[in-house]
Amino acid sequence: MCGIAGFVSDAPIEEKTAVLKRMTDIIAHRGPDQEGHFVNEQVALGFRRLSIIDLQGGDQPIFNEDSSMAITFNGEIYNYRMLREVLIEKGHTFTTDSDTEVILHGYEEWGKDVLTRLRGMFGFVIWDSNRKELFGARDHFGIKPFYYAIMNGTFMYGSEIKSLIQHPDFHKELNKEALRPYLTFQYPALPETFFKGVFKLPEGHWFTYRDGKMDIHQYYDPAFGESDQNLADLVDSIDKTVEDSVKAHQVADVEVGSFLSSGVDSSYVAAVARPEHTYSIGFGKGTYNESDQAGELASLLKLNNTTESLDGDQAFQYFPQIQWYLDEPDSNPSCVPLFFLSELASRDLRVVLSGEGADELFAGYVDYGVHTRYKVIKVATRILGHLPRKARYAIGRWAKGKRFPGAWHLYANLAPAEENFIGQAKVFEEDEAGRILRPEYRKAPSVKQIVDRTYARLRGRNLSELKKKQYLDMHQWMPGDILLKADKMTMAHSLELRVPLLDTRLMDVAEKVPTRYLITDENTKFAFRKAADRHIPREWSDREKLGFPVPIKDWLRREKYYRLVRSVFERDYVGEFFDQEALLQMIDDNYAGRNDARRKIWTIYSFLTWYDDYFIHDGTKPELLDLAD
Template sequence: MCGIAGFVNDMPIDTKCPVLKRMTDIIAHRGPDSEGHYIDEHAALGHRRLSIIDLGGGKQPIYNEDGSLVITFNGEIYNYQPLREQLIEAGHTFTTKSDTEVLLHGYEEWGVELLQKIRGMFTFVIWDRNKRELFGARDHFGIKPFYYAKMNGTFMYASEIKSLLQHPDFVKELNEKALKPYMTFQYPAIGETFFKGVFKLPEGHYFTYRDGKMSIHEYYDEHFRESSTKLDPLVDTIDRTVCDSVKAHQIADVEVGSFLSSGVDSSYVAAVARPEHTYSIGFGKGTYNESQQAGELAKLIDLNNTAEALTDEEAFAAFPRIQWHLDEPDSNPSCVPLYFLSALAAKDVKVVLSGEGADELFAGYIDYGVHTKFKPIKVLTRWLGHLPAGARHAIAQWCKGKTFHGAWHMYANLAPAEESFIGQARVFEESESDKLLNPEYRNAPSVQSIVDKTYARVEGKGLSELKKKQYLDMHQWMPGDILLKADKMTMAHSLELRVPLLDKELMAVAEQVPTKYLITDENTKYAFRQAAGRHLPKEWYDREKLGFPVPIKKWLREEKFYKYVRSVFERDYVSKFFDQDALLRMIDDNYAGKTDDRRKIWTVYSFLTWYDVYFVHDGSKPDVIAIA
């Protein structure tokens, strides 16, 4: 795992220019082991290395045989060894044993077709000196980040936006259209980031940049469909593919540990991997400390688990630094414990496995339509689900807004996904955002227009409403929130996170799981849980999804934290964005117990903390603060 940054300019570049080093120095946390630079008249490619494979020989940049191609790469290719053998047979000469060089010679040999052959997580760029062309790609699911901008005649790119800020041609300006969607989704929800003119390369896409023009193309997309697969062979296939993926994701020349929570996903991975070390974290004791249950599982299946309890003061003190590492505001509360969990694991290992991806691949979220525990309602809803679409939708409309028990469950399952589902977060309704935001920040892409672009890609493909929801999350929630925080919070501590449940081979299995085996009357991701049951006690594989519990409700009703967040809401610059009086009423009413607006308050607080770091201040790494 590493960090990359660089730029291309049609005007000659001074080969002694210090800009590239500034761009890579600011992300030294992504690769503290070494750095490397390539600069010619028109291109500058920089790299920070976290040594995982070929510890002695994998330093980047790496060149092809005649020096006409140069590569920098962030990520891991898990099937690089057989590809390397194919390339040697084809006549290529290797100078290292790294997966990076496999990408370079693979591009020489196969061109863009290389992307269909590799299995892994990656962003990389290859500069062709003869063509003066930059080629780059991002992995199938968006596990690794890639940002780019073109400003003042310079095309620049990086693993983190903070690298771009170091370039003299970069113009730092807030993207006014990003704030309103963020308030609903809780994460940056549009292609242009919170920094105006900075964009994210979409997951499953590659680009070429030549003669001042960038061309972006898709090379991969999920193909959700139905199949007639029976449950028992399906469970066999899932377990076999998970075991194969975990094994592939353990390829390294350093120790590979694993995160361990109370949930089925990371527990399944850890039980299969059986690493030397696993890691858990939580807040205090009881409800907000799932490390206790993780410790129980570790004892049951004989794992060496290290657990740590966080204090509330530690969480608040580090929050500005967390938002700095994120590059853009993200109000997912789990960013906080993940930051500290990564710090804990990084004391011992450079690589950890984690359970991200299973909920999207195998339908693990209750928001996919599990809104009652009353079995007769579930049975009735499932029966109604077999009616023609017109009848289903009519019943859904009748249920919408009703207050009888089961009404929301029936609506969520019978209504078109396009109408009822925007993903795993809905913090502010758009009408609420409009009331709170100043006029210049209301003119932004609507929530519906954002999700409609993704839904349009599967229109007419005959997918169940549940599979359409999965597809939306694969392209919104997962790359925009789950994977972004996973990358940034682990790399903040020079820790490589690998996600064996988010693998293209496992995706090929997941995309054809019959809908009836995704969510049943018993639980979510039913078939996946049955596979996990081959390795875990029933109490673990059948446990309802919990998420990463964070006590923000408690924090915002505790005087010292309430006063601190309120002091942030009182700052002068807050009135630039919000109706400040309304914001202060919101936090006061929540503190008094009149309302429960914790998620809304935390979302605004996250944005204001991020804005303070990057715009009120100069974007440098903030100190850990003290909460009196």
């Protein structure tokens, strides 16, 4: 795991070298072990290394046999040894035992088609001196980040936006269109980031940059469908593939540990992996602390478990740094415990496994299906779900806006997914976000326009509404929120996170799971839980997803934290974006118990903290907040 940064320009070599050094220094947390630079008349490639594979010989950049190509790479390729053997048989000569060099020779041999052979997570660039061309790609699911911009005639890229900011051609400007969608989605929802002119390379895409022109192409897209597989065979297939993927994700020249929560996903991974060390974290005692249950499971499985309990002071002291590491504002409360969990594991290890991906692959979210206390609605929805599509849609649309018990569930499960599902987070209603924003920040793509870009790819495909929802989350929520925070919070502590449940081979199994085995009256991700039953007690495999519970409701009704957040809302620049009087009324009412606006307050607080980091304090890493009374 590493960090990459670089640019294409015709500036003098000495000037490029100095700029590249600044770009890689700012992301030293991604790779504290080694830095490498390649600079010539056209290009500057920079690299920071966290040594995981080929500890002695894997320094980058790496060159091909005649030095006409150079690569810098962030990630891990789990099938690199097999690919290496194939490439040696084809006549390629290797100078290292690293997975990086396999990508380079694979590109020589197969061109862009090397991407379809890679099993892993990656963001990389290859400079071809003969063609004067830069080739780059991001992994199938977007596990690793890749940002780029073209400013003042310079093409620049990096694993983190803060690298790009160090370039003298970078023009820092807030993207005004990003704020309104963020208030609804809780994460950056547009291809263009919160920095005007900075974009994310989409997951499963490659690009070339040559003669001032960038071309982007897709190479991977999950082909969701249906099969008539029976449950027993399906559970066998899931379990065998999970076991194979976990084994592949443990390939390393250093120890590999695992995160462990009370949920099924990380528990399943840890039970199969049997690592020497597992790690858990929580807040205080009771509802917001899963570490006790995680410790119980570790004891049953005879695994070592290290745990810590956090308090609100720690969360607020480090929150400005958390938003700085994220590069863009993200109000997912789980960013906070993940930051501290990563620090805890990094004291011992460089690599951990985690359970991200299972919810998207196997339908683990409550919003995907009928989960209501009204049993009659469950039964009715199941029966009505067998009606022809037009009849289901008609009933679902009829239920929209009705006020009888279960009306919303009928609408959400029978109407077209495109009309009611935008993903796993919805903080502000769209019109509510518009009202609280100043006029110049209301102009932005609508929520419907944003999700329709993804739903449009499904036209002509006969998918269930549930699989449409999965597809949207695979391309919106997962790369935009789940994987972004997983990468940034772990790499903040020089820790590599591997996600064996987010693997192309497991995706091949998951995308064909019959809809009836995804969500049942019994639970979400039904077939996946049945597979997990083979490794962990039913008490753990059946548990409802909690997802790093964070006590923001309690925090915002404690005077100390209420006053801290309110002081941020009172700053002079806040009125540039928001109706400041309405914000202060919102937080006051929440503190007094007249409303429950915790998620809205946290979302705005996250944005303002990030804005303070990057625009008021110019992107320098913030100090810890002083919470002294």
